Amino acid sequence: xxxxxxxxxxxxxxxxxxxxxxxxxxxSINNLQWYRQxxxxxxxxxxxxxxxxxxxxxxxxxxxxxxxxxxxxxxxxASRAADTASYFCATERDFGNEKLTFGTGTRLTIIP
Amino acid sequence: xxxVIQNPRYQxxxxxxxxxxxxxxxxxxxVMYWYQQKSSQAPKLLFHYYDKDFNNExxxxxxxxxxxxxxxxxxxxxxxxGLGDAAMYLCATxxxxxxTQYFGPGTxxxxx
Numbered sequence: 493x494x495x496x497x498x499x500x501x502x503x504x505x506x507x508x509x510x511x512x513x514x515x516x517x518x519x520s521i522n523n524l525q526w527y528r529q530x531x532x533x534x535x536x537x538x539x540x541x542x543x544x545x546x547x548x549x550x551x552x553x554x555x556x557x558x559x560x561x562x563x564x565x566x567x568x569x570a571s572r573a574a575d576t577a578s579y580f581c582a583t584e585r586d587f588g589n590e591k592l593t594f595g596t597g598t599r600l601t602i603i604p
Numbered sequence: 605x606x607x608v609i610q611n612p613r614y615q616x617x618x619x620x621x622x623x624x625x626x627x628x629x630x631x632x633x634x635v636m637y638w639y640q641q642k643s644s645q646a647p648k649l650l651f652h653y654y655d656k657d658f659n660n661e662x663x664x665x666x667x668x669x670x671x672x673x674x675x676x677x678x679x680x681x682x683x684x685x686g687l688g689d690a691a692m693y694l695c696a697t698x699x700x701x702x703x704t705q706y707f708g709p710g711t712x713x714x715x716x
Contacts, residue, residue, distance in 0.1 A: 523703060534694055534707035584703060590635050590654060594646040
């Protein structure tokens with residue numbers, strides 16, 4: 493069964509605003525990752541957070557992980573038109589499992 | 605630049621006519637994956653190779669087969685495509701224990 497559910501399914505904001513997307517999952521995990529997918533393209537890895545970490549930053553990205561609630565959030569600050577894409581969370585259940593289970597995705601539109 | 609390449613980018617086939625999609629990588633990664641992604645849905649893992657070891661997902665239809673003749677190349681064969689097989693097919697790679705997956709641009713399959 494699908495591991496992750498993302499919320500909201502779609503989000504439209506003005507350029508310069510912050511965007512927050514949430515991901516919930518069902519079982520214990522080794523790590524959680526966020527990927528971006530531009531329309532009609534492959535996925536690009538953004539950031540990985542391990543199960544023993546609570547927060548991680550990379551440039552304008554901030555990811556949090558709450559393993560007690562089995563949830564994660566991705567914050568994109570000072571959004572740009574180029575951030576328009578779909579964002580997926582993905583979980584790796586066990587170290588060395590080599591498999592990811594993807595969430596349903598959030599379609600983010602940045603309005604110039 | 606090291607990368608994952610998928611050919612063709614667009615493939616049109618007829619109902620029931622076998623089709624092969626190809627993926628190559630210059631990353632020298634041990635693990636290669638094939639995903640199916642239907643419109644506005646999460647990527648769904650079909651199977652993956654852990655070096656030469658083939659790992660099929662339990663719910664992957666028998667209609668889908670794969671070959672990995674060497675480290676660099678991996679093929680997805682759809683023996684008798686149905687209308688429901690129209691989708692984006694994504695190839696990805698990772699190092700063993702590497703956690704992050706690197707995706708190709710995808711092949712969009714249309715079945716007429």
